[in-house]
Amino acid sequence: MPHRALCPGSFDPVTNGHLDVIERTSALFEQVFVTIFFNTVKVPLFAPEERMDLLRQATAHLPNVVVDGATGLLAQYAQAHEIGVVVRGLRAVSDFEYEFAMAEMNKQVYGELETLFMMARPPHSYLSSTLVREVAQWGGDVRGFVPDCVARALQQRFGGEPR
Ligand code: ADP
Numbered sequence: 651m652p653h654r655a656l657c658p659g660s661f662d663p664v665t666n667g668h669l670d671v672i673e674r675t676s677a678l679f680e681q682v683f684v685t686i687f688f689n690t691v692k693v694p695l696f697a698p699e700e701r702m703d704l705l706r707q708a709t710a711h712l713p714n715v716v717v718d719g720a721t722g723l724l725a726q727y728a729q730a731h732e733i734g735v736v737v738r739g740l741r742a743v744s745d746f747e748y749e750f751a752m753a754e755m756n757k758q759v760y761g762e763l764e765t766l767f768m769m770a771r772p773p774h775s776y777l778s779s780t781l782v783r784e785v786a787q788w789g790g791d792v793r794g795f796v797p798d799c800v801a802r803a804l805q806q807r808f809g810g811e812p813r
Pocket of ligand 1: 658659662667740741769770
């Protein structure tokens with residue numbers, strides 16, 4: 651039986667939506683790897699080390715969560731770390747097609763890997779790192795959307811008075 655799960659993502663930066671999925675996953679598995687994959691072609695706002703540091707702070711209350719960073723194929727990473735289950739958060743229908751393709755591709759690479767989907771809770775259904783970055787960039791208050799450490803990091807990045 652798989653006892654290790656993987657919550658992969660870009661986490662640029664981690665939001666309360668991510669955190670909700672990570673917390674719920676940590677209640678279901680003995681150990682959860684929250685791994686930032688640095689493959690993306692998008693130019694990130696936060697550097698790899700900053701993103702990992704923010705994730706570590708945001709998950710410090712979860713003793714069975716390990717924060718890691720990686721490049722390369724998710725399925726190979728899972729195999730190397732003896733992880734049997736990938737947990738992905740699903741928000742609106744728009745997430746579905748991409749997730750479906752990725753789950754199938756991961757299974758082609760590593761046949762024993764299962765992908766489970768966790769429905770986003772309504773308060774987080776429309777929350778994304780992209781929107782948070784945009785709101786913060788224009789001076790909006792993001793405190794309801796991200797952990798405190800992230801709100802502070804965004805404020806430092808984009809300036810403005812401490813709230
Ligand atoms: P990626 O670039 O791999 O989509 P993200 O960091 O954007 O990485 O997301 C990582 C995971 O968290 C994905 O499974 C994504 O669907 C999920 N996720 C993102 N935002 C939310 C949210 N508001 N509620 C629930 N799950 C979310």
